[in-house]
Amino acid sequence: MTTAAIKAAPSPTSSPTVAPVHIVNARVTYRNAPIHLLEKFTFKDIDGAHKAFLKKAGFEECVILQTCNRIEVFAASKNPDEGRLLEEWASAVGLPEKDFANVEVSRGREAVMHLMKLTSGLDSLVVGEDQILGQVRRAVEFSRSGRYASANLSLIFDRALKVGSRVRTATGINRGNVSIASVAVNLAEEYFDDLKSKTIMLIGTGEAASLVAKVLKKRNVNFMVTSRAPERARSFAETVAGTPIPFDSALEMLRKVDLIFTATVAPYRLLTFNRIENAMKNNRRQGMMIFDLSNPRTVDEKVATIHGVKLVNMDQIAELVGKNMRSRMKEISSAEKLIEDEMKSVDMMMKRMKAEPVVVSVFKNVDTIRERELKKALAMLGKKLGPEETKIVEQLSYAIVEGILSTPMNNLRKVTEEGESEELMKIVAKLFKYEEKQQQ
Structure with missing residues (x-):
């Protein structure tokens, strides 16, 4: 510890940077609750929820992560009470505590390991997806800005985000599209030189159609959307994307369309052989590509035999996915x-943190003695010392303290990292009256 560090060393009872805390994680995810139940566990007032976990549940730090597939609470405290965490969660969302019986809870190393796997995409519904990395980063940044997360959780989350990024660059965990919609649009991009210059039609307004629309919108590609229910097409266009057109008009303008996505649950053929054959007449120069993403299929399979038409069905896309x-x-x-390698470093860090309150307390106690004896010495010397000489004596006092304490305190940290420090910690605490100071 440097001279500056001795001067600025914080009290172990008030500084989160040295407090030996324990981390707990409670979560409800797609693994143990369907989406319609998952929504009930969602915090409507995320700011208020953070405050409640800190002020009412007794935690010192808190990070809340909410996505469409999970709600997770990471909290840190010297003596974490998981029961109070769940009670406060139940109170915040208005659910009876019995509904939290299946909430997964991890503690200590297990909680940190879960976070590492989470940021790496190993705990996602779609393995290796990238979105979770940004969601975790935004969650911890929100907690930091609100001062709900300080040194302990910040350090753990920084490590987790680092390993999550490293996993994606060092492995192929996120390579290749595994979304039906993304694969379909990618195939279309390979077939046509420039999607933005093509006339595109999306038939359907359900979930599958919504996914296609979002992919097209993300790539700034314009398209028309149609449905047998005109009001649904208009609502879809307003909330998702696309230009709504009446279904009958859509069928009439097929001859001008280059790319069609059908994603409906209609129990009959929407695009028949005759309709597409007629659309390909009249000296049409460019071909047409059709993706049948419907279940059951809504495009006549014979369409694939028409010259200039490329038909891709769900089975073919599913095979690529x-x-x-x-x-x-x-x-x-x-x-x-990679996660295990990072965890070894985190394990050492967490063990070392157990020694920090004692180390800082020892330095502060000894520094109090140093300051007292320095004042005595300077008073005795009086005017015999000038400003320069006084500064040299003061620096000497700092150097003596650091020279005496640095080696044993660093050894204490090292032994703590090796997990063999319990008895030694007790001896050091007793020698320097650390326990007595803590109780005052």
Whole structure:
């Protein structure tokens, strides 16, 4: 510890940077609750929830992560009470405590390991997805800005975000699209030189159509959307994307369309052989590509025999998605190896933190003695010393303290990292009256 560090060393009873805390994680995810139940556990007032966990549940730090597939609370305290955490959660969202019986809870190293796997995409519904990394980063930044997370959780989250980024750059865990919509649009991009210059039609307004629309919108591609229910097409266009057109008009203008996505649950053929054959007449120069993403299929399979028409059905896309997913699954062991390597460093860091309150307390106690004896010495010397000489004597006092304490305190930290410090910590605490000071 440097001279400046001795001067600025904080009290172990008030500084979160040295307090030996324990981390707990409570979560409800897609693994243990369907989406419609998951929504009930969501915090409507995220700011108020943070405050409640700190002020009412007795935690010192808190980070809340909410996505469409999970709600998780990471909290840190010297003596974490998981029961109070769940009670406060239940109170905040207005659910009976019995509904929290299946909430997953992890503690200490297990909680940190879960966070590492989470940021690496190993705990996601779609293995290796990138979105979770940004969601975790925004969650911890929100907690920091509100002063709900300080040194302990910040350090753990920084490590987790670092390993999450490293996993994605060092492995193939996020390579290859595993979304039906993304794969379909990618295939269309490969087939046409420039999607933005094409006339595109989306038939359908359900969930599958919404996913396609979002991918197209993200790539700034314009498209028309149609449905047999005109009001649904208008509502879809307003909330998701696309230009709504009446269904009958859509069928009439097929001859001008280059790319069609059908994503409906209609129990009959929307695009028949005759309709597409007629659309390809009249000296049409460019071909047409059709994606049948409907279940059941809504495009006549004979359409594929028409010259200039490329038909891709759900089975073909699912095969590509499966291939990409299998490729990602092969990367899991490599990702876990990187996480384990990072966890070794985190383990040492967490063990070392147990010694910091004692180390800082010892330095502060000894520095109090140094300051007292320095004042005595300077008073005795009186005017015999000038400003320069006084400064040299003061620096000497700092150097003596640091020279005497640095080696034993660093050894205490080292022994703590090796996990063999319990008895030694007790001896040091007793020698320097640390326990007595803590109780005052």
